[in-house]
Every structure is written in structure tokens, then in C-alpha cells.
Amino acid sequence: MSDTAVPPLIETIPLAADAIRGASSLVLACHVNPDGDALGSMLGLALALAPLGQSLTLLSQDGVPDIYKFLPGADRVRQTTEVESFDLAVVLDSGDLSRVGSRVRPLIARARRVIDIDHHALAGAFGDIRVLHALAASTSEIVYVLLEALGLPITPDVATCLFTGVITDTGSFRFQNVTPSTFLIAAALLNAGAPPAAISENVFENRTFAATKLLGHALCSLSQTPDGRVVWAHITAQDFAALGAADEDTEGVVNYVRGVRGADVGLLFREMADGKIRISLRSRESVNVAEVAQRFGGGGHKMAAGCTLAAPLPEAEHLVVQAVRAALPSNAPSHPGLLAPSAGEGGEPRRAG
Ligand SMILES: [Mn+2]
Structure with missing residues (x-):
């Protein structure tokens, strides 16, 4: 519990940072039916890598839903590519490799190495380098920590993408997955220039x-x-x-x-x-x-x-x-009211884990 008070520490992050720095052509991909975290983490990483001058291919088999077209760099996302080979593939937020989609998966296979960056259950982990943290509320948080390790600046555009991932995967900080580290990273993203009200309006008050x-x-x-x-x-x-x-x-x-x-x-x-x-x-x-x-x-x-x-x-x-x-657990009450003491443990208030 106390370890969630700091941003997630993942031992493979230096390996991933080295692999990214050493690659001259990269393909970045996210899961089918992409959500704000899939696109936000992919675009945030892509925009942050710009100073390295690499060739970047961004893939989302299902493209970009209208509500996420405001994201900086969204127009660079492709549903397929003609590029023949890559030094490195970075797959974001995808749970397991099949989730990139049947048409994107063979394109990932063209890369010499694969990095899996994710916060889903570890069972589906894949790739040569696995940057995984099941307690991170969003993949965008993990990308933030990776960018710190890479020493790359968090521009307002990068911050906008990553903040979008954080608020969409946490239901605007309402879900159980929220940790102190979620707020620390969100605060850092606001400091870096992410506009929370504009992002929220684009994502949440933009229903057709x-x-x-x-x-x-x-x-x-x-x-x-x-x-x-x-x-x-x-x-x-x-x-x-x-x-x-x-x-x-x-x-x-x-x-x-x-x-x-x-x-x-x-x-x-x-x-x-x-x-x-x-x-x-x-x-x-x-x-x-x-x-x-x-x-x-x-x-x-x-x-x-x-x-x-x-x-x-x-x-x-x-x-x-x-x-x-x-x-359903047979004897459990339907979800307790906020003020109801939790069963067992001497009625201690339940802590988030
Ligand atoms: Mn996610």
C-alpha cells in the first residue's frame, strides 16, 4: 500500500529505455476498439520521442474514434502500414498480443524486438521486454515513468495525451484502480501543460x-x-x-x-x-x-x-x-453504503489496495 505512494517502479524500464534509444525505426501499436488510454499512451510516447528523430509508425487497427481525434498526433495513426521491417515494436495497453487485431499482429511480427507496456493482468504478457505494472491505473502512467527514465521532456501535447489516458481509465479518478501515484502523475501532467477542462469536455461532453x-x-x-x-x-x-x-x-x-x-x-x-x-x-x-x-x-x-x-x-x-x-457471493450484502463498516477486521474502514 505504501509503495503506491510513489510512481510505479518497474525494473525493466531501463531496458526498455535503452531499446528505444537504440532503435532507428519503431512501430507503436495499441488494442482494437481503442480507448483513451490505448491512444493516449501511444500518442504520448510517440510525441515525446520526436527529439530522437526516429522513424515512427503508429498503428491502431480500428483507427481513432471521433472523440479522440482532438488528441495531438491523432492524424498520424494508421490502420495498416507498407513499412517492411522495424527495429522495435512497442505495444501499449493490449493485455495480450492478439488484442492488437488480426491485421496489425503480423506487422508487429516484422520487428526485431518487441516491448509490451501494460497494466493488465500479467497472464497475457508477451515480447522481449515487459514493462508491466498491474497496479498502475493506466498504461499512460507507466509511459510517464518511462519518459522520465528516457529524460525526454513532457511537452503540453505529450501531457495532454497521457492525461487523457489517466482520466479515461480511472473514470476521472473515481475508480478503484486509483492510487496516490495516479494523482502524483496527474499533477505532473498538469504542471507540464495538460488542460484538464478542455480534455474532459472533449471526452465526456461530446456525445453525438x-x-x-x-x-x-x-x-x-x-x-x-x-x-x-x-x-x-x-x-x-x-x-x-x-x-x-x-x-x-x-x-x-x-x-x-x-x-x-x-x-x-x-x-x-x-x-x-x-x-x-x-x-x-x-x-x-x-x-x-x-x-x-x-x-x-x-x-x-x-x-x-x-x-x-x-x-x-x-x-x-x-x-x-x-x-x-x-x-455472486451468497451472503454478501449488495454493495455497502460508503459509511457502512466493512465486515470483519474489527470494523476497520476498508483501505484501497
Ligand atoms: Mn488501459
């Missing part, structure tokens, strides 16, 4: 009309188990098409579902155009939704996971809701 209507449709479908501990919503392919919605418009909808009072787990079922159902799972503390998602061939974090089912929407809802119910 179609996306807002889609949110409304999803919330109209809201259902719950009799005890209220599992709450879910769905988006039908028909609604999605009729509203002219984009994939990124579903982002964040599930957080409204989990936000219902008494819900231990919130689920969003999205019917895709091919009829498959993509499920987002969000939990509070009591359920590990990554384990539930894994049972259906998916994965993720303890409190945020996803999976895809080839089943009609009502059947998918039934299967996953039952699996989540089975995973």
Missing part, C-alpha cells in the same frame, strides 16, 4: 445526438434480478441501425447500468449486425467478472470484462445473467 438516443434506448430496456444485484440492458441491431449509431457510441453505456443502486454487476448486451451478442460486464468489488467472461471465451479485468456469444439475444441474456448470479 445518435449516441445519446442510443443510450436512451438502452436504458429503456433496463432489467434486474429480483434481488436487484444484477442489472442489465441491451441494444438491438435494429435500434443501432435505425439510429445510425457507431460502435464507439456504446462506450460508457454499461457504466450507467452498473450505477444503479444495489447493483453488484451491470451488463450491456449488444446485438451485432451478424447476430452475435457482445457483452460488457462491470462489477463492483464482490464479483470477478473477468472469470465470468472467461467462461464464455472472453476476458478482461476483475471489474471490467467482455465476451461474445453466438446466441439469440434473450438466450444470451439468460445465460450470462445466470452465470453472474452463480458468481
